Amino acid sequence: MKYIDEYRDRELVSRLVSEIQKVSRKDIALMEVCGGHTMAIQKFGIPFLLPPTIHLLSGPGCPVCVSSRKYIDQAIAYSRLDDVIITTFGDLIRVPGSTSSFEKEIAAGADVRIVFSILDALKIATENPENRVVFLGIGFETTAPGSAAGVLNAAKQGLTNFFLFSSHKIMQPAMEALIDEGVKIDGYIAPGHVSTITGTGIYKDIPAKFGLGCVITGFEPVDLLHSILMLTRQVEDNKPEVAIQYKRAVKPEGNLKAKKMLDEVFDLRDDWWRGLGILKKSGLVLREKYSRFDAEKMIDVEVEETREDKGCICGEILKGLKKPGDCKLFAKACTPSDPFGACMVSNEGACHAYYKYNRDG
Amino acid sequence: MDKKILLGHGSGGKLTHNLIENLFVRHFHNPVLADQTDSALLSLDTTNVAFTTDSFVVDPLFFPGGNIGKLAIAGTVNDLAVSGAKPLYLSASFIIEEGYDFNDLEKIVQSMAEEAKKAGVQIVTGDTKVVNKGKCDKIFITTTGLGTLSSQLKHISTADKVKRGDKIIINGTIGDHGMAVLAAREFLNLKSDITSDCACLNHLINKALNVSAQIHFMRDATRGGVATVLTELAEITGMGIEIDEQQIPVNENVRGMCELLGYDPLYVANEGKVIMVVASEDTDQVLKAMNNNKLGSNSSVIGEIVDEHPGRAWIKTTIGGKRILDMLAGEQLPRIC
Structure with a gap:
């Protein structure tokens, strides 16, 4: 299928993977802040292909x-x-x-x-x-x-x-708030579709103020691996910047x-x-x-008192502080058919993606 | 004015009698049905029978590659066939909404008769009810099937003989039925050339059984798709499964529509696909036998039974990554069959 197969090419994928292995020295954590990225990363089994130095974290990207x-x-x-x-x-x-x-x-x-x-x-x-x-x-x-x-x-x-x-x-206030809160990451896999609208402008403070790179990324495996390579290079060379990997869709001005x-x-x-x-x-x-x-x-309406579930650590997961597997409810009391939190039921939720594709990981 | 189904057609009186005579008996004609006894009287030459039932509520009733009638026959015949049974007799019950078009009903009944003939089964008993307009959506059909089963083939349903190294075979492309039905729904405003794979698989399965005594498991991949069958297989056997996504045949137009709508073909319904687990040494002859049949011409090995990750199915993705394969949570597409 045109515009899909090129970005899922096994040969190209393995070239990108060996390039990442070559470039990567430091232990780094990259955060994707788009639920679509979380899903694609897990669906294609990308963590399985990466060297142990590169950690992917899911951020607050599921609306x-x-x-x-x-x-x-x-x-x-x-x-x-x-x-x-x-x-x-x-x-x-x-x-x-x-x-x-x-x-x-x-x-x-x-x-x-x-x-x-x-x-x-x-x-x-x-x-x-x-x-x-x-x-x-x-x-x-x-x-x-x-x-x-x-x-x-x-x-x-x-x-x-x-x-x-x-x-x-x-998106941008959340990306900055995360770093302010002290979440340890080394770069952002920046959202592709958000950026088609906003352009690069919303990220410009992130390298300047926080010293983190932002690479605007597409949703296919080759896009994701290419972007991981770009971010790894930025970290290794200590040159954080805003870059567009997803050039076929994103213009700097949005x-x-x-x-x-x-x-x-x-x-x-x-x-x-x-x-x-x-x-x-x-x-x-x-x-x-x-x-x-x-x-x-x-529309006037009476709304019941909001009750949050005890024990659900969605908040920590959305900040990248914890992984779905760290939650004691995950895949036990909380499953897609009987979810505690939205993260387990939304198609873009980190818990849903991990449950579906990486439950044992 | 077009002839319509009236409440009286389900009353048990004269209209019902006429409908049975002029529609059902005429199209389904066979000696057992012709006797019009309260129960169908059958003689079987075995003590082992397979018995199954299924209801059909597909929306829309007519879709490229079939209609609810063809589906109602194929669905039940396939449930028998994948159990290793020889399908012989079917019942057919209709719940029809008052005002339903008679000609459309006849088309559905004709399809059922044709499909039953192809599969070599007889529809020997049935029932018709008509409900007030708005109380059901046009027509719902329930078919029940009976087949004979050799005692040597009981393991095919239970998966008792599945062992490490066995190969997993599918008889062709996946996701065609679900996407054909979805594309036929008006609200999507989509035009596609996707055709449902709806078909009776008993002759194909028979060919495979004739060339191998080592078919260790079969199941048709209907609702929930191939992923659900494989996950269930891993669970019931407690063994590991490994699938290679690149080996799974998917039509380009089905892939395209799935990409567009965010579906994964592995979870989309099929109505003419069987997953088989075959001993490694018999794989080639089973594939050869299946490839010679129109319904199996794209048969391929898509994975195998492994020692690793017991009770879990894993998939090697198209790009060479690995992840688990899970069952579908919730309904992906309501009223797909």
């Missing part, structure tokens, strides 16, 4: 995992209102809230519809004028422009029954149109991240101009 349980609880509360239709991407369905999940609410009669795009949610709103349609906006700069486009479209169409419930966040749209629709707010707590100006909230589409402001 569902870093979002608060309160967000799920509130979304579930919306779904219990008679006239509300919830529209969401599929990965939220099985995420546990304090006492329920959408999977359970659907069985109890809630109208929750999986969509592939926010535009499907707008269509549902148009077709169901008697209902209030809530779209669960979750994700980093990758998915936030889609939500922005949805809101702009809703405004253009004059919809009055469409609402965005935003848990959108931006996607200007999408950035403009984000700025038009969203303002920054302080937001809570699992493991990191409240980070200044790290969340996206609809601007006053579009607040008529803001579910939080427009």
